[in-house]
Amino acid sequence: MKIICSKSNLSKGVNIALKAVPSKTTMPILECILIDATANQIKFVTNDMELGIETMVDGTISEKGMIALDAKIFSEIIRKLPDNDVTIQTDDKLNTLITCEKAKFNIPGKSGEDFVYLPMIERDASITLSQFTLKEMIRQTIFSIAVNENNKLMTGELFEIKDNYLKIVSLDGHRIAIRRMELAKDYEDRKIIVPGKTLNEISKILSGEVDDQVTIYFTKNHILFEFDQTLVLSRLIEGEYFRIDQMLSSDYETKLKINKKEFLSCIDRATLLVREGDKKPIIINITDTSMVLTIDSAMGSMDEEIDIVKEGKDILIGFNPKFLIDALRVIDDEEITIYLVNPKAPCFIKDDKGSYTYLILPVNFSQAR
Amino acid sequence: MKIICSKSNLSKGVNIALKAVPSKTTMPILECILIDATANQIKFVTNDMELGIETMVDGTISEKGMIALDAKIFSEIIRKLPDNDVTIQTDDKLNTLITCEKAKFNIPGKSGEDFVYLPMIERDASITLSQFTLKEMIRQTIFSIAVNENNKLMTGELFEIKDNYLKIVSLDGHRIAIRRMELAKDYEDRKIIVPGKTLNEISKILSGEVDDQVTIYFTKNHILFEFDQTLVLSRLIEGEYFRIDQMLSSDYETKLKINKKEFLSCIDRATLLVREGDKKPIIINITDTSMVLTIDSAMGSMDEEIDIVKEGKDILIGFNPKFLIDALRVIDDEEITIYLVNPKAPCFIKDDKGSYTYLILPVNFSQAR
Numbered sequence: 001m002k003i004i005c006s007k008s009n010l011s012k013g014v015n016i017a018l019k020a021v022p023s024k025t026t027m028p029i030l031e032c033i034l035i036d037a038t039a040n041q042i043k044f045v046t047n048d049m050e051l052g053i054e055t056m057v058d059g060t061i062s063e064k065g066m067i068a069l070d071a072k073i074f075s076e077i078i079r080k081l082p083d084n085d086v087t088i089q090t091d092d093k094l095n096t097l098i099t100c101e102k103a104k105f106n107i108p109g110k111s112g113e114d115f116v117y118l119p120m121i122e123r124d125a126s127i128t129l130s131q132f133t134l135k136e137m138i139r140q141t142i143f144s145i146a147v148n149e150n151n152k153l154m155t156g157e158l159f160e161i162k163d164n165y166l167k168i169v170s171l172d173g174h175r176i177a178i179r180r181m182e183l184a185k186d187y188e189d190r191k192i193i194v195p196g197k198t199l200n201e202i203s204k205i206l207s208g209e210v211d212d213q214v215t216i217y218f219t220k221n222h223i224l225f226e227f228d229q230t231l232v233l234s235r236l237i238e239g240e241y242f243r244i245d246q247m248l249s250s251d252y253e254t255k256l257k258i259n260k261k262e263f264l265s266c267i268d269r270a271t272l273l274v275r276e277g278d279k280k281p282i283i284i285n286i287t288d289t290s291m292v293l294t295i296d297s298a299m300g301s302m303d304e305e306i307d308i309v310k311e312g313k314d315i316l317i318g319f320n321p322k323f324l325i326d327a328l329r330v331i332d333d334e335e336i337t338i339y340l341v342n343p344k345a346p347c348f349i350k351d352d353k354g355s356y357t358y359l360i361l362p363v364n365f366s367q368a369r
Numbered sequence: 370m371k372i373i374c375s376k377s378n379l380s381k382g383v384n385i386a387l388k389a390v391p392s393k394t395t396m397p398i399l400e401c402i403l404i405d406a407t408a409n410q411i412k413f414v415t416n417d418m419e420l421g422i423e424t425m426v427d428g429t430i431s432e433k434g435m436i437a438l439d440a441k442i443f444s445e446i447i448r449k450l451p452d453n454d455v456t457i458q459t460d461d462k463l464n465t466l467i468t469c470e471k472a473k474f475n476i477p478g479k480s481g482e483d484f485v486y487l488p489m490i491e492r493d494a495s496i497t498l499s500q501f502t503l504k505e506m507i508r509q510t511i512f513s514i515a516v517n518e519n520n521k522l523m524t525g526e527l528f529e530i531k532d533n534y535l536k537i538v539s540l541d542g543h544r545i546a547i548r549r550m551e552l553a554k555d556y557e558d559r560k561i562i563v564p565g566k567t568l569n570e571i572s573k574i575l576s577g578e579v580d581d582q583v584t585i586y587f588t589k590n591h592i593l594f595e596f597d598q599t600l601v602l603s604r605l606i607e608g609e610y611f612r613i614d615q616m617l618s619s620d621y622e623t624k625l626k627i628n629k630k631e632f633l634s635c636i637d638r639a640t641l642l643v644r645e646g647d648k649k650p651i652i653i654n655i656t657d658t659s660m661v662l663t664i665d666s667a668m669g670s671m672d673e674e675i676d677i678v679k680e681g682k683d684i685l686i687g688f689n690p691k692f693l694i695d696a697l698r699v700i701d702d703e704e705i706t707i708y709l710v711n712p713k714a715p716c717f718i719k720d721d722k723g724s725y726t727y728l729i730l731p732v733n734f735s736q737a738r
Contacts, residue, residue, distance in 0.1 A: 073668055076641040082634070103638055107669030265451070269472055272445040299442055300476030 001065025002089040003037050005057055007081050007100065013044045013057035014075045016230055019201040021071040022048035027116070032068035033075075034115045035088065037061045045118065046071065051198050052118035053205075056229035063089075066112035067096055077105050118233050121224055123217050127161060127187050131212040131227060137168050137179045138199045140330040140356060145196040146172040156193040156237040159223075163189075169244060170196075175323050176244055176359040193241055194223055198234035205230065247346070247359065252339035254286060254312040260336045263291075264328040266304045270295040271321045273302055281318035281363040286310060286340075295321070317343045318365030327358040370434025371458040372406050374426055376450050376469065382413045382426035383444045385599055388570040390440040391417035396485070401437035402444075403484045404457065406430045414487065415440065420567050421487035422574075425598035432458075435481035436465055446474050487602050490593055492586050496530060496556050500581040500596060506537050506548045507568045509699040509725060514565040515541040525562040525606040528592075532558075538613060539565075544692050545613055545728040562610055563592055567603035574599065616715070616728065621708040623655060623681040629705045633697040635673050639664040640690045642671055650687035650732040655679060655709075664690070686712045687734030696727040 005013075017033050025031060025048065034045040042057045067090045078086070081100040089097045094109040138157075146154035151173075158169040164187065167180045202225055206214065214227040225232040267282060273295055274280045285292045289310060294303040317340060327349055328336070339348040343362055350357040386402050394400060394417065403414040411426045436459045447455070450469040458466045463478040507526075515523035520542075527538040533556065536549045571594055575583065583596040594601040636651060642664055643649045654661045658679060663672040686709060696718055697705070708717040712731055719726040 070668075073641070077638075080634075080638040080641055102675070103635070103671065103673040105638075105642075105669060105671045265449075266472070269446075269449040269474075272442070272449055273474075299439075300474060302472070302474045304472040306471070 001035070001037050001061075001067055002063040002087065003035070003042055003059050003061050004085055004087050005042065005059030007078065007083050007086050009058045010078045010086055013055050014071075014078050016055045016205050017044040017046045017053055018071060018075055019205060020046040020048050020051045020053040020232075029068060029110055029114045030116065031071055032110055032115070033071045034066060034068045034112050036066045036112065038064055038066050045115065047116050047118060049116065050195065050235050051201060052233040054118060054231045054233075065090060067094060068110040068112050068115050069096060069107065073107055077107070118231075119222070121217065121219050121222050121233065123224070124219070125188060125190065126215050126217045127166065127183060128185075128213055128215045129166070129181075129183065130210050131206045131214050132208050132210040133181060134214055134216075135203055135206045135208045137166075137181065138203045140179050141168050141170045141177040142196060142199055142203075143170075143326045143330065144172050144175050144177040144358075145170045152237055153193060153239050153241060155197075156195045157199060158241045159190075159192050159194055161187050161190045169241070171242060171244065174320070174361050175327070176247065176357070177327070178244075178357040178359075180355055180357075190218055191241065192218055192223060193237040193239065195234060195237055198223070198232070202232055205232065248348075248357065249341075250339075252312065252341055252348075254310065254315050254340040256286060256291070256311070256338050256340075257309040257335055258291065258306060258338065260328055260331060260334060262306050263336075264325065266293055266306055267321050267324050267328070269304065270302050271325070273297045273299045274321065275299070279320070279363075281365045282321040282324070283316070283318045283365055285316050287314045315340050315343065317347070318363040319347075319360060320363055323360045327360065331356065331358075370404070370406050370430075370436055371432040371456065372404070372411055372428050372430050373454055373456050374411065374428030376447065376452050376455050378427045379447045379455055382424050383440075383447050385424045385574050386413040386415045386422055387440060387444055388574060389415040389417050389420045389422040389601075394418075398437060398479060398483045399485065400440055401479055401484070402440045403435060403437045403481050405435045405481065407433055407435050414484065416485050416487060418485070419564065419604050420570060421602040423487060423600045423602075434459060436463060436478040437481050437484050438465060438476065438478050442476055446476070487600075488591070490586065490588050490591050490602065492593070493588070494557060494559065495584050495586045496535065496552060497554075497582055497584045498535070498550075498552065499579050500575045500583045501577050501579040502550060503583055503585075504572055504575045504577045506535075506550065507572045509548050510537050510539045510546040511565060511568055511572075512539075512695045512699065513541050513544050513546040513727075514539045521606055522562060522608050522610060524566075525564050526568060527610045528559075528561050528563055530556050530559045538610070540611060540613065543689070543730050544696070545616065545726070546696070547613075547726040547728075549724055549726075559587055560610065561587055561592060562606040562608065564603060564606055567592070567601075571601055574601065617717075617726065618710075619708075621681065621710055621717075623679065623684050623709040625655060625660070625680070625707050625709075626678040626704055627660065627675060627707065629697055629700060629703060631675050632705075633694065635662050635675055636690050636693050636697070638673070639671050640694070642666045642668045643690065644668070648689070648732075650734045651690040651693070652685065652687045652734055654685050656683045684709050684712065686716070687732040688716070688729060689732055692729045696729065700725065700727075 022030055036043040042059050045054050084101055086100045096107050096109040098105040154172055160167040164183055165180055170177050217224040223234050270282050280297050283294045291306045291308045346359045346361050391399055405412040411428050414423045453470055455469045465476050465478040467474040523541055529536040533552055539546050586593040592603050639651050649666050652663045660675045660677045715728045715730050717728055
């Protein structure tokens, strides 16, 4: 195989492909990037058996062929080469010569035949949306998936297409995050659970531009993202997702509007008195037109008052400050609306259009104190 | 005590004072910043028993007094407060109330009486130079002090004032770094060894501006840096520094001029084939008008040619690439001159003015290979 590509095209391809290289694996071939130039296009392929990536790299093929190169070394070499044309050439013994200007690297390769190709999937049911939207929807929900693997379902996000809307849901047992948006066309109803890891990686590859599109294909066991010159294929999480509808209620006793930035800064200040792992709640006392936040820990105490606009009853309620911070950080609105029922019922932060809903369970602070 | 300062002045003072707060100590009082407002100025004082800092903070004293506050908590609070005036007030029980706008923090303080004050030193012998120069001279030498404490002298830098020149020297047994510059005035000859840690911390505090001055006072056991509104006092390392003059020779067999950036990028590329802890030398083959760098490791091999201007003999010599990289990174010249004698003698990178000299010992690569 002999190919010539610009350093910048190689860099782009490598950076995308790296996202599906496993950090630990019992199959050393998967630590490689497969360079496939057997047809008329140069493709970089990686696969960690759950997530697979295939991306086209612009360049010239002088001699068709393929080679698998250690992803880490190959990416380091590309990154440090001068900004010029790079030639990648292999010999019969799979030795690979990478040259750029006067620099010559010689590294051993592995046979491309040994590589685990991505499964072919049927491109049947699909939806198309802007890369910006998908990236935002992931960012605004991914923080509330569960970190530990005790409940596999909680490590993924529900993608639900229904009545012409895409709804993304994540939950970890203490909170729920929901983002919803209208689709441009009518699609068939569908429910799948996508691994959180896949969504994290795809977020890093998506351009995030409003004008760039991404098409998502669904099969029974896989999801395929197609955009720019890249395909990202992931297994789905099997099982039935939690029925969240019964947890969402629109009844409330207290409704308040508050400046988001002010609320966030205040909680942020309060939490500096809480050591990591220490489960100190932040106590919120809502009376008339003000909200007083209080925190009390071994390091000291803090309180601060914020102006609000309130409807309904006064309430005293405690929260894990991290859950509030996580939700507030991803909301773009300047002013947010919070709905409360009583000190033991979940609070809701949601907008009128129903484009986002964050449910957070309160903390029983009389005990925690 | 009651003082009022702007958040930005407090931040500035805290950031400077933090540099002398020990991370580990058997004396908990030293984990504090002492706020001393007993006289007509607000001073922040910190001391880790080797390094001490005293910095003035602009503000108003409503009630004289002093308090020692946990440095970590205090700095975090200041950092997260809104950008406005901050009031710090203590009561009889040393409880400290920090208020800014509607935010109120309450943290316990410690008696300032228990704090270990900086020793008074005589301000006798001194030199004055620009903060830029001092910061640069430290940056250009500090990388070659020894990291481990086996030889205490090697963990510091020699400051030598002689014949109207300030010379800073560091060495770790494999290399020597020397920076020399002419002083504006005539000073008495003097030789002291300053701890590397002190120089690292002072570098972070110095503005680095050409127009800002720093005055350095010397006593038998201490060095005192005075600049802006800050005093930094450090113990010296006792002992007699190495006689480096006998290691410096101006004889050479090969002299070459090379583009620094090209040389550095080339070594940088070569080292990506070397795993950390692996002692692979880079081999340099100098013939006529070119230099070929070669590296050979379990990961692969690399070679690259660079144009040079050479006087004298051809030579084949090996180096630890890290030592070359460290020196090349801090040299500002576009073109550098390297002097070589034979494959077992040290190489010198130095300029004609004698403002810098980097000595690097070669590696016996026939064995290492």
